[in-house]
Amino acid sequence: MIVAALVLGLLLPVTGAAAAAVDAVRDGAIVLLFLLYGARMPTRDVLRGLRRWRLQGSMLAATFLVFPLLGLATQLLPDAVLAPDLQRGLLYLSLLPSTVQSSVVFTSVARGNVAGAITGATISNVVGVVVTPLLVTVLMSASAGGPQAGGITGVLLQVLLPFVVGQCVQPWAGGWLRAHASLTRVTDRATIVLVVYAAVSEATATGAWSHVTLGALLVLLAVCGVLLAAMLALTWRGGAWLGLDRADRIALLMCGSKKSAATGLPMTVVLFTPAVAASVALPVIVFHQLQLTVCALIARRLAASAR
Secondary structure (H helix, E strand, C coil): CHHHHHHHHHHCCCCHHHHHHHHHHHHHHHHHHHHHHHHHCCHHHHHHHCCCHHHHHHHHHHHHHHHHHHHHHHCCCCCCCCCHHHHHHHHHHHCCCCCCHHHHHHHHHCCCCHHHHHHHHHHHHHHHHHHHHHHHHHHHCCCCCCCCCCHHHHHHHHHHHHHHHHHHHHHHHHHHHHHCHHHHHHHHHHHHHHHHHHHHHHHHHHCCCCCCCHHHHHHHHHHHHHHHHHHHHHHHHHHHHCCCCHHHHHHHHHHHCCCCHHHHHHHHHHHCCHHHHHHHHHHHHHHHHHHHHHHHHHHHHHHHHCC
């Protein structure tokens, strides 16, 4: 669906009143997305999971400390190797929280600590609602394609406020939402598709893709592969160094190496100008597809080795 939305935005971009309508629907979907995030996350489960401080602390460190350091390292690449806007996208990617659904599913397949993965991924997304925009502001404001002036205000209104409202109604609505998981899955996917289409369509209409060549995409894929391999190695080895058991090491591997497109793509619209958002989103899309493929293979191999 993400690839289809990307292709559609390239071939059939919208302009004028149609583009304004798409943007309005997209913004409403983003608000609904984070409202449902807050409403379906049981606060007590998050608090209970904090007791496993070594596992949860290592997940947060991998997501918001180690990965951003690697993201900063990608900024040293020469412009002739990778365009500056794609470098900014890699830095933005490194600042995102972990995924929830795929991290938990792959941890389960690999026979890891599923409860720890659920809590860790949830905490990562709760923290990311606040920490990711702050990191973007601190680390990307100096660049020409940094966050727009009203980015933090947009996050407060479109991301944080709906999430807080969701948490407030969670005691009443949370059980029903968790029992009807298909509703939130549809909302997640529809929002991502809308964000991708709107961003790519805007970039196509303004000619922002003129510098993105097949060679640039191949280099981007290679850099994303190096980032993923580095994080997989660091989280697996780091879990052993911390003395975590195999189940917890698997949870750390699966949660600490991933980045959330469901959170990251909507935030690009809030944090960046339309001309920048598409280029920033492209590394997120590429890394998202790569992490799903690679981690699925690793999960099956770990499951086989545990028999």
